[in-house]
Amino acid sequence: MRSMVFAEALLPEGWRRDVHVEVDADGRIATVTPDAAPGRLVALPGMPDLHSHAFQRGMAGLTEHAGASDDSFWTWRELMYRFLAHLTPEDVEAIATLAYAEMLEGGFTRVGEFHYLHHDPDGTPYADRAEMAARITAAARATGINLTLLPSFYAHGEIGGAPPVPGQRRFLNDLDGFAALVEGSRRAIAGLPGANLGLAPHSLRAATIEEIRAVAAMARPGETLHIHAAEQVKEVEAAIRILGLPPIAALLEAGLLSERWCLIHATHGTAAELAQAAGCGVVAGLCPVTESNLGDGIFPAPGFREAGGLFGVGTDSNVLISAPLELRTLEYSQRLALRSRNVLAPRGGSTGQALWQSAVAGGSRALAAGPAGIAPGAWADLVLLDPAAPAFAARSGERMLDSLLFAARDGAIHEVWVRGTRVVADGVHPLRAEAERRVAAILARVLAA
Known part of the structure; x- marks a missing residue:
């Protein structure tokens, strides 16, 4: 099991604090326990x-x-x-x-x-x-x-x-x-x-x-x-x-x-x-x-x-x-x-x-993806926000999510996890720079044709 803790998380029933999530070896959520252990980041379902x-x-x-x-x-x-x-x-x-x-x-x-x-x-x-x-x-x-x-x-x-x-x-x-x-x-x-x-x-x-x-x-x-x-x-x-x-x-x-x-x-x-x-x-x-x-x-x-x-x-x-x-x-x-x-x-x-x-x-x-949200049986697909980001100052829960959609600039998403594995850290995917370089070369060829 992988254990993750969050200051807040948007669960199917709504916002809860101090949420402890356990993820099994296949990358699915095994347990979700609110009011458990404090964390720093805020979790949304992917x-x-x-x-x-x-x-x-x-x-x-x-x-x-x-x-x-x-x-x-x-x-x-x-x-x-x-x-x-x-x-x-x-x-x-x-x-x-x-x-x-x-x-x-x-x-x-x-x-x-x-x-x-x-x-x-x-x-x-x-x-x-x-x-x-x-x-x-x-x-x-x-x-x-x-x-x-x-x-x-x-x-x-x-x-x-x-x-x-x-x-x-x-x-x-x-x-x-x-x-x-x-x-x-x-x-x-x-x-x-x-x-x-x-x-x-x-x-x-x-x-x-x-x-x-x-x-x-x-x-x-x-x-x-x-x-x-x-x-x-x-x-x-x-x-x-x-x-x-x-x-x-x-x-x-x-x-x-x-x-x-x-x-x-x-x-x-x-x-x-x-x-x-x-x-x-x-x-x-x-x-x-x-x-x-x-x-x-x-x-x-x-x-x-x-x-x-x-x-x-x-x-x-x-x-x-x-x-x-x-x-x-x-x-x-x-x-x-x-x-x-x-x-x-x-x-x-x-x-x-x-x-x-x-x-x-x-x-x-x-997409026939199975159970949705941060819930047992669902894939551990998570979008994590940093409450310390300027867009989220003095906000929590639904006000933070409102700000993400309507007031935050690019890069407001701090981390992304797929099937219990982190794929984006500090807002950046590790393959993006190389992918941009490869696509730039493709476009130079295609647009010159």
Whole structure:
């Protein structure tokens, strides 16, 4: 057993002082004893990052130049296709290593890697179909982050089964090829502590309802299912025109959605769709920083919450990686839309605590990570704050967490532990400097091409 003591800790039932935590040899919490032994640091449960495209970390800051016409998600996507055309498997591993190191520094302790960059630039499968999955796994192993690998099925270019465009060649599989990729992905993560697998039909743009059903049937018991849905107005309009229903309604009508599913974005879901999805136990996978960066729109969070819906947060395009920033952006977007404050807090309660605990619970469900929070049976995934930091002066408990989300600068997270092992000390991951050097060399080559 490893013993840890904290001045305060956010437990599932709320804040407690002088908390003693014992961690077993597998990295799971064995016991939690409040009012026991005093410590110095303050402990939060680690945050799941339920939606990441790691390779896009290499693009951060490269798409902020106005085009000749109005810019949108669709013009951004064309730039993304041009960027990924130059990436080798070694490049993807290096970029993912940097992204995962930054996630850990930013308070994320598990990543759901929605992985669709499968093949050679001309679309030819690698000799090992799971070559890219193995590279993602290697980055997770090196950095120490927990991995939920979500191989993505992608077969078409638009809703209704339209042919793919050339920029999508690296993503494409038929169902048999995808089944082989899934088995290769399972082999790739075998032996990686804390790792698990889920399946991700990319979207109704990339897969038909029948193909989504077939992909869901490939999932083993306990494996989660993720899909992009209703991210863009153009996507919703196309679904209504071609399928007769918007994307979330089409998935509901097909009887596909259940508590195994995570709807990524769901930005333009109607109140009725989202209430029905919440009733099915679906988790909404919100990516507020990316959604803001791409101009997607604002998810109607209060209504989804009132319907009993669960949500988690993800870093998606990884343009800027931070758990506090994702939660802050989520709350601020609601304030701007509704011209109100503390929108996602219970009456009389802490906004920071409500956001953190909700996203831990929803993200853990979406990534099939097991028990959530600082509790027996859960992974010992911890984010530690130093009460002596200037941002936390004269604060404790929920006021400290409010300050982390809304008033602290970068570096406010002091330590991060994954499965009972410290992976970030004094705010820094030990691999970050070398990862930055490697990615800089990749970008120099790619941008000169």
